[in-house]
Amino acid sequence: MKFAIHGASGFTGRLAVAEARRRGFTPVLVGRSEERLRSIAADGEAVRVAGLDEPGALAAAFEDCAVVVNCAGPFTALGEPVIRAAIAAGAHYLDTTGEQHYIRSVLDGLGEDAARAGVSVVPAMADDGGPGDMIAHLVAERVGPEVAEVVVADLRGRGVASRGTARSMAAVFEQGPLAYTDGRWHPAEETSGSIAVPGEEGAVPVAVFALPGVVTIPRHVAARRVRSVIRTEAAAMFSALTPDVVDSVPEIPDEEGRRASRWLMLAEASGEDGKRVRGWVAGPDPYGLTAVIAVEGARRLAVDGAAAGALTPAQAFDPASFLDHLTDHGVTWQVTPA
Template sequence: MKPGPIAVYGAYGHTGRFIVDELLRRGWTPILSGRDATKLAAQVARHRHLEGRVAGIDDPASLDRAVHGAVAVINAAGPFLETGEPVLEAALRAGAHYFDTSAEQCAAWSVYERFDERAREAGTVAMPSVAFYGALAELLVMAAMDDWREADGIDIAVGLDSWHPTQGTRVTGERNHWPRWIVRDGSLQVVPSPPLTRAWRFPPPLGEQEVTMLPLSEIVAIARHVRCPRVHSYMNSAPLRDLRDPATPTPQAVDERGRSAQTFIVDVHVQRGAVTRRATVQGRDIYAVSAPLIVEAMERVVTGSVSARGARSAGQLFDARAFLASLAPEPFVLEVGA
């Protein structure tokens, strides 16, 4: 028997719907919540046995009602620079664990830096960026490092065959004006301008591609607990062209689970001395894959398989290889080697 319901804020959004379906598949009871009463009502109509609770980020009382009785809160409503702190505050008041799908570096940094002590005092975990961008790359880094306690350099490359962004992705990009960070000389530093480009040899079918430096929230998580003087993240050119083109449509479902045809590769190289270790995943639909990642993390925390409290990242809290292996071969194929 599950210990209690899970409040999903932004439950009617593109990623939020995948998360609700994943919770139901695993036997959890989601509480559907969000700012838009009309969209929320439409989702409740599709899940008549579930409760919907409208809540605005500028209305703490409504957020308290939205998370009341929940053992955990999953925030899938961006931009997280706007929603993260109000929803996390409500989770803390309710004594509920908090998880979100943010790719925004500053939003993740805020959770770690501002809420660690308060989450410890509340006896809860606050975990940002448990999604394709953020936790997946960080877990791959930890899987590649294995028994290494430090590294000389870490390079992360994301390869997408295309990127049809959601409306939420576009709005976040328009409102997020914070500079991006990489790790250089052992500390967070602003990405050089213009961003660096280089060649990267992905596994088939992508092969060799030009990639551009594009660090996201994985950098902030890795910098907190991995001893390494240099951590860089890149993305290949095709999805960046799609993202910049306002005519690129939103994702279109092509299977019964609502996934698009988009494919991805995340390829991580960790170097120490003359040895390079590599960890790679290949899969489908960057939005859909975020659902099993965040629900698996929530499930492990709520059911007590991990006991740490405070603001924590997925790579800090979980055994990376075991966590990733528990999800393969669906939703992705995992390879780790030297």
């Protein structure tokens, strides 16, 4: 199977290339710098150079690929030209963004073009957006048809971050978080609270934050309200990401620290009748798992296909099957009564 990895020489792109090779797939390395791409290319791997301001060249780079995996952020600034080039080339597309407003713009604005081309466009296939959307779908199913509220929470502890993540999260924080109420998205209110974390004693304080689930979950769960939170300490860290701070973050995080980091996405749904169900997905090495998630998503789009148009992760892939696949990589998941 041949698929393109755009941004292949970046930090996340290199991990995706390595995962594609491990799976026995043929990655086509695409980006702006031939020198950087050739420095990571293995024998027999195609290197294709195209800038975001060259739509024809970018589409040509994707022409014989079943899927385009975009790892080059921040996606708010850099993502749309890659999607449009993939659609023009007749290739499915997915990316590793966690940028809430960008994800909404893709799902709202590019679905018709993708459907006309007969391809699937799936943003948010990273460790937060993919598992968060999927576990929320499974939780809501257990509640029943009348879902009053879904809360999705990123409850990972301290860990390492790349400069690209810091840059993206600074943009996310600046744009402000959304919430969803009665059929519309709106700016979220600054509220606080606490959530019990699986594997930890007691509850931890949480704050509102712009997670992907707020703009993905309402597209497949008929909930009156959807909101998202993270640990308060993490929200404070993101609020401190000035341009100078972002520039000081290493482009490539310490590998030992990366592998020791853990992530945890939790979803809790409540029904109009008071029934409550919660579920969670947790695993090691958030960047390494993002590569696993993206490459497995690409495989499924190429082999199994999905509906044409712009889709959330839970719409594109069977949630339980996908989460089960991740258990081979140290991921655990569970859905239980709250």
